[in-house]
Amino acid sequence: xxxxxxxxxxxxxxxxxxxxxxxxxxxxxxxxxxxxxxxxxxxxxxxxxxxxxxxxxxxxxxxxxxxxxxxxxxxxxxxxxxxxxxxxxxxxxxxxxxxxxxxxxxxxxxxxxxxxxxxxxxxxxxxxxxxxxxxxxxxxxxxxxxxxxxxxxxxxxxxxxxxxxxxxx
Numbered sequence: 677x678x679x680x681x682x683x684x685x686x687x688x689x690x691x692x693x694x695x696x697x698x699x700x701x702x703x704x705x706x707x708x709x710x711x712x713x714x715x716x717x718x719x720x721x722x723x724x725x726x727x728x729x730x731x732x733x734x735x736x737x738x739x740x741x742x743x744x745x746x747x748x749x750x751x752x753x754x755x756x757x758x759x760x761x762x763x764x765x766x767x768x769x770x771x772x773x774x775x776x777x778x779x780x781x782x783x784x785x786x787x788x789x790x791x792x793x794x795x796x797x798x799x800x801x802x803x804x805x806x807x808x809x810x811x812x813x814x815x816x817x818x819x820x821x822x823x824x825x826x827x828x829x830x831x832x833x834x835x836x837x838x839x840x841x842x843x844x845x
Contacts (some may be wrong), residue, residue, distance in 0.1 A: 705812040706788030716782035716789065717765035721751050722830045730756045730763030733825035741829040744803045746777045750827035752795065754807070757822050766795065766809075768827065775802065785812055 709716070714729055725735045733753045736742055746752070746768050754764040766779035775797040782789045790812060798821055799806035805826070811818035 705785045706790035709782050709787060709789045711782045711789070712762075713765045713782045713784070717751050717767055720767045720780060721749060721828075723751055723828055725828075728762045729753065729765045732763075732765060732828060736828045736833075738833055741831050741833050742826055743829060744805070744826045746771060746804065746827050747829055750829045752777075752779060752804075752807070752827055753825040755823040755825060758820070760822070764822075766793075784809065 714726070714732075717729075718724065718726075723732075723736070723740060725732050725739075727735060730753070732751065733742065743750070748768055748770065750768045752766045752768060754760070754766075756763050764781070764784065766781035766784070768777050769780050769792065770778040772778055772794065777795050778792045779795050780789070780791045781793060784790060784793070793810040793812070794817065795810070796808045796817060797804045797806070798808050805824055806821050807824050808817045808819075808821060810816070
């Protein structure tokens with residue numbers, strides 16, 4: 677049975693904010709929600725942006741500090757990738773190391789809110805432009821590398837600022 681779950685987990689393409697109906701066997705992961713990642717990230721972080729997750733990075737320009745360095749309370753913005761056509765947002769809850777953070781997020785597993793989920797920087801330049809995200813059904817990091825824009829901090833950008841150091845992506 678364990679091999680069956682691992683094969684199923686490896687075959688599943690995470691829909692991120694795209695959501696969809698809960699899949700069989702996944703109802704045990706996280707608290708039930710009807711929120712997508714966007715309103716959940718907005719409510720959790722206090723960052724007042726709207727639109728699909730993949731648009732947040734550009735929407736934040738000149739309004740909020742953007743960075744390639746994670747901070748607690750910042751929103752990690754994942755780009756559209758594969759079947760994740762709306763992108764994804766996750767709020768940083770802890771810094772676990774220079775290349776690992778923990779996040780809270782909605783709808784990574786469809787219709788669930790999950791807390792303390794690991795995200796690891798796998799980018800060759802160590803700059804958080806490519807990440808792997810924990811996949812609860814297999815209790816391990818997922819096998820997909822997701823392109824990331826960076827982190828939006830819940831603080832206003834300085835007048836005339838485009839982005840913080842290293843965050844102009």
